[in-house]
Amino acid sequence: MSDAMRAETVRITGHGGDEIEAYLAQPLDDARHGGVVVIHHMPGYDAATKEITRKFAANGYLAICPNLYSREAPGASPDDAAAAARANGGVPDERLVGDVAGAVAALKVLPGSNGKAATIGYCSGGRQSFLAACSLPLDAAVDCYGAFVVGTPPEGAPLKVGPIVHLAKDLSCPLLGLFGAEDKFPSPEQVAELEQALKDSDKSYEFHTYDGAGHAFFAPDRPSYRPEAANDGWQRIWAFLGRHLAS
């Protein structure tokens, strides 16, 4: 089996027909692969998220990360773009769904696609992964410590985000949730509320909450990194996607 891959910046059609930037990584073999849309965290379309995108390709998936800040700051460095997007109030939910839909479509037209697609997101991207899975027909979704699926941002917060737990009834696919027991956004209580909503709607889900881990435990370049939680989390992700994105 070949381990060659190709990773590069591409242009895709996002929400409203806008052309946006994306990072595409794909295995270079003749097999058919499931697709994964990687939704970046608030710090943006950065080197760490591109590395995650390549990790999915290295593990046999077509992977694409749309730059959700393409419109606010075309060509800007990721940290400047993230600051501009934050100052503008963040990414509107409707636009996020449109951009993810465009990313899914871009994956499915690749010659190596098996026609299946999932989303995964970290931090704010975790909420957006859940949002996409409640808004689009997907085969699987992964929510890594997404804040404000349940709960409301502090009063006065300028970001255009609100609770979306009420969308659980519309979830189109199985959901894997990976959380830290010491996280405050989302807190274990908020994770429990999301779990109850999924139960009430008879949805398929798998949640794991790690003791000794807080927010962003997957991020190896941050002090929040917790290798035991991250390593187990990656194993859960590979098993979950292996079940739901197989040809």
Next chain:
Amino acid sequence: MCTYLTEVVELQGSGKGPEGWFPVTTASVYFDHPVHAPAEHTLNVDLLNPALGAGARVAMELDPSAARALATAILEVLGSAPAAVLTQPRQVRT
């Protein structure tokens, strides 16, 4: 955690970014994950001029105690400056 909380201040001044000096029109202040500082959370300040693009930015990521010390120092310096010089910047017509 992502606090999602941002205070935006309209202001007038100048900052020096990667492309040199530029007029600053806005400041964003928030407590969240840093990009560079070796901490889980920092008090972040962005001095911006959105009209000039996202790159017109001077960024700071400060330890909370350092941020308080800086804020205190700014207020103390302003408090000890002669009232006569604490006027609005003169508008220069070009």
